[in-house]
Amino acid sequence: MTQQIENNLTNSVSLENIKLRNIKQKAYIFILLVLTYLFWGSFQDSFSQVEALNSQNIALDNQLIQVESDLSDANKINEITKTAETNKDKIVACINEKRCDMLETSKDIKDNISTIRTYFLINKFDISKMDFNQKAILQNINEFLLNSVSNPNWNINIISFWVPTLADYDKDIYKLPITLSIDFANKNMLLNFLENMEYKLPVLNGVYYKINSLNYNIVNYDIGQTVNIWVDAYFYK
């Protein structure tokens, strides 16, 4: 009898425990569901946040690659301009007299010789009280293109300067149309003039020209002619 009572008591305690455990577990389930509900928004946001950060990271990687590439190019240009400035006499000899042996060590200079020629020719033509530095252009035409210091017999009839306009809106390059009328005693003098304009490099006061057109009678090339030349001079301010 006592044994049975004890068994009943034990069963009753065990049932109570199970009930209590069930209640606790239901409470836990409830708490877990509530927590999930409360943080569900943050959980969802975390995915979109990860995605956005990953895209930002990729964009920054690309930006970094671009900046590094630009920086490397800028460093290279910096090196080239420094070398060019210190070796200008050698560059002039290479361009004008085809003596490029002295430039053998400067591969970058040799590879970019055309750009370096333009680099020395394009100049800042700021001068007070004038739209552009006409003195520099006149000096270049007279002393370099016509080489009149050693050949005083050139005859310049007309030099007309037109209004400079922006040649390239992004780069601030100005284009100045110039009309020239010059007497050339023979074709070699004309060719010498054109070669100075198109291929050679003065030591001082360079000007970058582009010839638009000229009138020259080929049939009468063996006699002196007055040649009209329409050119654009380029500079920046």
Next chain:
Amino acid sequence: MGFKLKRFFRYIKNNPTQVWFYIVLTLFLIWCGFFAFNKVRIFWAEKQISSKTQEIAEKQSQLNSLTSSEEFKRYDLAKSLNNKEKNVYWTDTISSLIYMFDKVKSLNWTDGTSFNDFKVDMNSIKLSISTQDIKAIYASGWILDRFLWLEFVNKVNVPNYKKEWTIYQFDLDAKIKTDDTTDWK
């Protein structure tokens, strides 16, 4: 195996709350795992972004200091000019035209043959030819052949021949080769 499975199902049947508790707990832990994983990813990504932004800012500042120099600006303009303003080199053009003119002039003109109205540009040569003997035009090694032998000439065209009194006249139009293989010097 079958016995164990039966016991498992009996357990589920007898303890539904506990089973649900374990299911919810497992799902919750998985959910927490994902959440924590995302938070770690966000932390690392933000750290990387901050470090990259700083690196970019430093490099950009170096770049700005290099590109703001006068030399850089000039070189950049020079590059832009070289790329955009393609020159027709008149020195070479005039030399080539004189070369072609000399070649045509030096063709061994026979007696009674003359040319005039010579026009030359980088695309074509045009001239009027007069001759007393029509045979001089087509005979082997004579007028037409001499034009065909010119190395810079691509195509020769004579639209018509006209006889005026005793002289044959025709206009010859020769197209110039436009490739870079012709040696003009």
